[in-house]
Amino acid sequence: EIVLTQSPGTLSLSPGERATLSCRASQSVSSSFLAWYQQKPGQAPRLLIYGASSRATGIPDRFSGSGSGTDFTLTISRLEPEDFAVYYCQQYGSSLSTFGPGTKVDIK
Amino acid sequence: EVQLVESGGGLVQPGGSLRLSCAASGFTFSDYWMHWVRQAPGKGLVWVSRIKSDGSSITYADSVKGRFTISRDNAKNTVYVQMSSLRVEDTAVYYCARGGRWELRPNWYFDFWGRGTLVTVSS
Numbered sequence: 001e002i003v004l005t006q007s008p009g010t011l012s013l014s015p016g017e018r019a020t021l022s023c024r025a026s027q028s029v030s031s032s033f034l035a036w037y038q039q040k041p042g043q044a045p046r047l048l049i050y051g052a053s054s055r056a057t058g059i060p061d062r063f064s065g066s067g068s069g070t071d072f073t074l075t076i077s078r079l080e081p082e083d084f085a086v087y088y089c090q091q092y093g094s095s096l097s098t099f100g101p102g103t104k105v106d107i108k
Numbered sequence: 109e110v111q112l113v114e115s116g117g118g119l120v121q122p123g124g125s126l127r128l129s130c131a132a133s134g135f136t137f138s139d140y141w142m143h144w145v146r147q148a149p150g151k152g153l154v155w156v157s158r159i160k161s162d163g164s165s166i167t168y169a170d171s172v173k174g175r176f177t178i179s180r181d182n183a184k185n186t187v188y189v190q191m192s193s194l195r196v197e198d199t200a201v202y203y204c205a206r207g208g209r210w211e212l213r214p215n216w217y218f219d220f221w222g223r224g225t226l227v228t229v230s231s
Contacts, residue, residue, distance in 0.1 A: 033215070033217075035217035035218075037153075037218075039153075043223075044203055044221035044222060044223050044224055045153065045203075045218070045221055046221075047217060047218060047219050047220075050217040050219075051217075056219065088152065088153055090153075090217065090218075092213075092215040092216050092217055093215070094215065095167075095214075095215065096155065096167070096169070096215070097143075097155045097215045098155065099152055099153040099154065099155070100152070101152045102152050102153075
């Protein structure tokens with residue numbers, strides 16, 4: 001099983017600032033099969049990024065993903081008030097899918 | 109518009125059973141892998157099970173293997189999970205999620221999610 005580690009656990013930032021979230025895998029994620037989700041309290045997760053760097057339909061271009069192998073990054077270029085949430089990475093390159101523990105982005 | 113609507117959650121005693129349903133609409137249900145993902149209160153997301161578009165391939169997480177049974181009825185556009193021998197640690201919101209089309213690999217990203225249904229296992 002591929003274990004995903006996300007850092008930091010919590011990121012305290014102000015609107016307008018840049019957010020950089022990390023997701024590290026215990027072994028290489030094949031073909032960059034890595035996705036990112038956003039989850040707000042009481043809501044289902046929403047797909048942001050798939051294939052490490054492709055934005056899902058309707059996702060603003062302030063969200064971008066990068067990385068390969070074992071190290072991946074989600075960047076939010078300028079935080080909007082609606083971006084404060086928990087972000088999860090997911091790998092789907094192995095036989096069983098796994099999620100990271102999440103990074104909470106809260107208002108400083 | 110793609111919609112996934114879960115139902116069937118509730119309070120059950122340890123050792124009990126429950127069946128969750130997920131009704132799908134807005135897409136050709138019989139073309140897609142479907143998955144169940146759960147989230148314990150205040151915790152992260154955990155993949156539970158998946159079923160291929162035609163039901164011919166099924167996989168479970170080790171934590172539920174032998175206790176949960178996933179199935180689907182393509183005529184009703186619905187995926188189910190029968191949960192038995194429930195434990196306190198099965199307490200969670202259960203989401204159904206759409207995976208990839210049948211011709212893709214079993215593991216895929218989840219582009220649509222239901223709102224979830226809460227299962228509470230407690231005496």
